Amino acid sequence: MKRITVDPPQSDARRERVERQVFAELQRMRMAERADAAIPEARFRGWLVAAAFAAAATMAVALFATHSTEIKIAEREVPSQITTPIGGTSQFTVGDAVMVAASDTSVEVKHGDDGGITLVLARGSVDCDVAPRNGRPPFHVLAGDIAVEVVGTRFTVTRTPTPRVDVTRGKVRVTAPGGSWLVAAGQSWSPSVSTTVAKSEPAPEPTVAPETPTPTPTPETPTPAPVVHRVSSQAAFLAAGRLEATDPARASKAFRTIASGKDAWAAPALYALTELHASSDRDAALADCAEYLRRFPHDPQAEDVTWLRVEILRTAGRRDEARSAAAEYLRQFAHGSYAGLAERIATPN
Amino acid sequence: MGFPLGAVGLSIVEKPTPEGEAELVAACIAGDQTAQRTLFRREYPRVHATVYRILGPSRDQDDLVQETFIAVFRGLGRFRGESRLSTWIDRIAVRLVFDHIRARGKTPVPLGVVDHEESGSVEIDAQAHARDGLRRLYAALGQLVPEQRMAFALYAIDGRSIAEVARLTGVTAVTAKLRIWRARRELMKRAASDPVLKEQVLS
Numbered sequence: 001m002k003r004i005t006v007d008p009p010q011s012d013a014r015r016e017r018v019e020r021q022v023f024a025e026l027q028r029m030r031m032a033e034r035a036d037a038a039i040p041e042a043r044f045r046g047w048l049v050a051a052a053f054a055a056a057a058t059m060a061v062a063l064f065a066t067h068s069t070e071i072k073i074a075e076r077e078v079p080s081q082i083t084t085p086i087g088g089t090s091q092f093t094v095g096d097a098v099m100v101a102a103s104d105t106s107v108e109v110k111h112g113d114d115g116g117i118t119l120v121l122a123r124g125s126v127d128c129d130v131a132p133r134n135g136r137p138p139f140h141v142l143a144g145d146i147a148v149e150v151v152g153t154r155f156t157v158t159r160t161p162t163p164r165v166d167v168t169r170g171k172v173r174v175t176a177p178g179g180s181w182l183v184a185a186g187q188s189w190s191p192s193v194s195t196t197v198a199k200s201e202p203a204p205e206p207t208v209a210p211e212t213p214t215p216t217p218t219p220e221t222p223t224p225a226p227v228v229h230r231v232s233s234q235a236a237f238l239a240a241g242r243l244e245a246t247d248p249a250r251a252s253k254a255f256r257t258i259a260s261g262k263d264a265w266a267a268p269a270l271y272a273l274t275e276l277h278a279s280s281d282r283d284a285a286l287a288d289c290a291e292y293l294r295r296f297p298h299d300p301q302a303e304d305v306t307w308l309r310v311e312i313l314r315t316a317g318r319r320d321e322a323r324s325a326a327a328e329y330l331r332q333f334a335h336g337s338y339a340g341l342a343e344r345i346a347t348p349n
Numbered sequence: 350m351g352f353p354l355g356a357v358g359l360s361i362v363e364k365p366t367p368e369g370e371a372e373l374v375a376a377c378i379a380g381d382q383t384a385q386r387t388l389f390r391r392e393y394p395r396v397h398a399t400v401y402r403i404l405g406p407s408r409d410q411d412d413l414v415q416e417t418f419i420a421v422f423r424g425l426g427r428f429r430g431e432s433r434l435s436t437w438i439d440r441i442a443v444r445l446v447f448d449h450i451r452a453r454g455k456t457p458v459p460l461g462v463v464d465h466e467e468s469g470s471v472e473i474d475a476q477a478h479a480r481d482g483l484r485r486l487y488a489a490l491g492q493l494v495p496e497q498r499m500a501f502a503l504y505a506i507d508g509r510s511i512a513e514v515a516r517l518t519g520v521t522a523v524t525a526k527l528r529i530w531r532a533r534r535e536l537m538k539r540a541a542s543d544p545v546l547k548e549q550v551l552s
Contacts, residue, residue, distance in 0.1 A: 004506045004549055006483065008401035015393055018411050022389065022418045023382070029423070085424060091448060103423070300382075337386055 012341060013311065019337075020304050024275070027300060028241075028268050032234060080109045084124070094119075097130040097139060118142060125158040146176040155183075164190040164235065166242070188239065233258050233265035240269070244276060252276055267296045274308060282316050303329075307338045310345060323348065370434055378425050389418055392435065396442050403446050403502040405487030413449060417442040436516065443499065443517045450495045478545070485546045489539045493532050500525050501532035 083106045084090045090101045094109050094117050101107055105124025111117060115137035119126060130139050130150045139150040143159040151171040158164040165174055166188045174181045174189050183189045240254035255276065258269035270292050277285035289309040296302060306329045313322035326345035333339065376384035393414070400413050420441050428437055490498050499518055503509045504525075509517070515525040533550070540547035 003508055004486065006402050006405075006486075006506050008398045010394070014411065015390075015397070018393070018397075018415050018418075019386070019389055021411075021415050022422075023386070025415070025419055026385075026422055029419075085427065091452060 013315075016307075016311070016338070016341075020308070021275070024268075024271060024301060024304065028237070028272075031264060031268060032238065082107050082109070095137070097128060099129070100127045102126070112137070114138070116140070119157075121157055121159045123159055125156060127154075127156045129154045146174060149173040149175065151182075164188060166239070190235070233261060233263050233269075237265050237269055237272075241272065244272075248276060248280065267292070267299045267301065270295070271301050271305065274305060278308060278312055282312050285312050303333050303336050303338075306332060307336075307342070310338075310342065314345065371430065374425060374428060374430075374434065377422065385422060388421075392421075392438055393418075395435065396438060399439060399442055399503075399507050400446055402506040403443075403499060404450075405483065405490065409449060413442070413445055416445050420445065432516075436513075440517050440519075443503070447495055447499050447518075450498060482545050482549045485543060486549045489536050489543075489546055489550075490532075492539070493535055497528045497532035497535070500528035501536075504529045505533070 082090055082092055082101050084101045084103060090105075092099050092101070092109075097117065099107075099119070102125040105126060106122040107124070107126050108120040108122065109117065110120060117137065117139050119128070119141045121141060121143040126141065128139075128141065128150070141148040141150075141157045143157050143163045146163045146165075148155070148157055148165055149172060151173060154168040154170065155172050156164075156166045156168070158166075163176075165172060165183055167183050171182055171184050174183055181189060236254060236258055240251045240258065243251035243254065252273060255269045255273040259266050259273055261269075270288060274285055274288035274292060277288055286309060289305050289312070292299075292305045293302060306325075310322055310325040310329055313319075313325050323346055326342040329336065329342045330339060330346055336342075373384055373388055377388055396417055397410075397414050400410050400417070404410055404413070417438070421438050424441070428434065490502065493501070496518070500514050503514045503517060504511065511522050511525055511529070514529070515522040518525060520528075536546070536550045540550050
């Protein structure tokens with residue numbers, strides 16, 4: 001058979017862009033993991049204090065159960081377990097629902113006698129695209145002590161470290177100790193973050209959360225516990241990242257809010273903002289670069305930001321400035337990742 | 350441990366020795382970012398080319414290449430050296446592209462109206478003709494079932510052997526061969542009424 005010749009376009013600039021994005025993303029993931037690792041310990045301390053109220057809690061749960069959606073899992077067949085490795089994703093379908101399990105996720109699929117489907121999320125995150133349930137068998141997701149009942153929607157349930165539900169389309173009913181909430185498209189739900197958790201991150205909350213975080217109490221809930229919702233910088237950062245493709249303006253605003261803080265997420269947020277601006281508003285991107293290098297000169301991404309400045313100027317056709325920026329890059333990172341290209345740009349023809 | 354980067358650009362493609370490769374992998378796992386960047390630059394051209402040849406011109410290419418390398422660096426600890434590192438990386442890329450194609454389903458690429466007005470320049474006309482052929486080829490590939498499309502693209506466009514196609518897609522050589530044959534048969538059916546596509550597909 002004849003081989004078909006297709007020559008992929010080659011471009012250094014393109015490779016550099018992908019390279020920058022790969023290493024920025026890896027950096028974000030490392031930070032997220034460090035934050036995740038810190039949270040369980042803090043939560044455990046909180047639970048020790050809460051242990052004194054165990055008896056009362058048991059009663060409360062019993063009361064709550066009478067109001068909550070009943071979820072019976074009578075197993076009709078051997079449950080299937082989906083586990084995705086770190087860095088991988090798995091798409092699977094159950095009935096009419098299409099699910100994507102994110103990296104490092106463990107989820108069990110159970111079938112009820114009534115034809116209903118229940119996903120039990122042990123860890124990670126699962127994105128579900130489910131048809132409206134009008135007349136169809138029920139669909140639930142359990143993540144620890146929270147239950148999500150599908151009304152008809154696309155949504156994501158995340159368990160690690162704190163349960164979180166993000167609704168993209170339609171509505172879901174979230175039932176958790178303390179009440180039940182209807183969460184609509186564009187809204188997110190997660191339990192309030194305890195003060196011990198807040199302490200683990202010095203300046204955790206942006207004043208404007210990228211997605212409406214406060215759950216909407218359902219009218220049918222008799223006495224929903226008031227939830228003072230605090231969004232950690234980590235959660236806000238991840239949410240802003242999800243918005244990048246669909247709503248760059250909101251993503252930009254959210255990144256700016258996080259970047260204005262003083263915690264560990266400020267630098268990655270400012271970097272993400274710079275990248276976002278680089279494709280739409282070069283002057284803003286250059287201002288971001290300057291701010292980044294002034295505030296975080298020793299951050300691991302500082303080299304990339306210094307180089308990004310060269311690339312923005314070069315793309316804008318501002319050759320002299322690009323040449324000076326390349327020379328500045330070489331002065332700081334003589335043996336850096338982009339040194340070869342910087343030398344070519346810095347050297348006048 | 351450091352790895353000299355040498356010149357920056359697509360030209361850095363050094364054939365690694367098994368020992369050198371093991372050392373590089375160990376450094377990457379230990380979090381040595383210089384080693385990680387060296388690995389990225391060594392593998393990028395091939396991964397980029399494979400993704401492009403399977404997918405064709407698409408806005409999703411760079412995202413898929415990016416996802417591949419993130420998966421590679423996150424999963425490198427599980428690489429046991431049972432296959433070549435490049436094969437392991439290619440398998441990740443192929444799996445991600447396959448998931449992407451399957452998730453999108455059959456996506457006919459609109460061919461639009463191709464204006465065949467002569468430009469007067471032989472070179473420009475030849476380029477336009479080549480672009481048209483490429484567009485038609487990927488429009489036709491978009492109509493195949495993902496398994497056939499993957500096998501055909503890896504074999505006939507990316508130049509892999511049947512054994513490699515089988516390894517990368519996780520099937521037997523017989524299955525791989527069958528998928529390639531079925532894909533080609535489908536393409537030939539479409540090519541019967543499309544002379545530009547016919548030129549691309551038929552030997």
